[in-house]
Amino acid sequence: MKITKLKTWQVPPRWLFLKIETDEGCYGWGEPVVEGRAATVEAAVHELSDYLIGQDPHRIEHLWNMMYRAGFYRGGPILMSAIAGIDQALWDLKGRDLGVPVHQLLGGAVRDKMRMYAWTGATAQAT
Numbered sequence: 001m002k003i004t005k006l007k008t009w010q011v012p013p014r015w016l017f018l019k020i021e022t023d024e025g026c027y028g029w030g031e032p033v034v035e036g037r038a039a040t041v042e043a044a045v046h047e048l049s050d051y052l053i054g055q056d057p058h059r060i061e062h063l064w065n066m067m068y069r070a071g072f073y074r075g076g077p078i079l080m081s082a083i084a085g086i087d088q089a090l091w092d093l094k095g096r097d098l099g100v101p102v103h104q105l106l107g108g109a110v111r112d113k114m115r116m117y118a119w120t121g122a123t124a125q126a127t
Contacts (some may be wrong), residue, residue, distance in 0.1 A: 001026065001097070003057050006049040008042045019103055020089040022057055028093025032085020044082035052086070058097070060090045073118050
């Protein structure tokens, strides 16, 4: 299995989503974004795609190190957010391919439940 494509979508007001696809039809989703800098992170994701196309998506640690160490400049919120979103998508892809939830790949569930807070920034509208 080889990575064939990285697609991104900017979703107003501040989100960026990434889909990594393979030649075998597998895919994974990630969210590489720094609030207010979605276009900049999107550019970084596409620049990093040169390191990923044609690679085995299951070699997540190898790919992470290649993305982080291959460039002359390292670190910073833009680059690290791009790498984090790609990392999320690779783990999602691997879990889908193996038919297991990502938490099983990372050592198993820690809790049976947890409290959640959801907010999208949208305002309620009367209908």
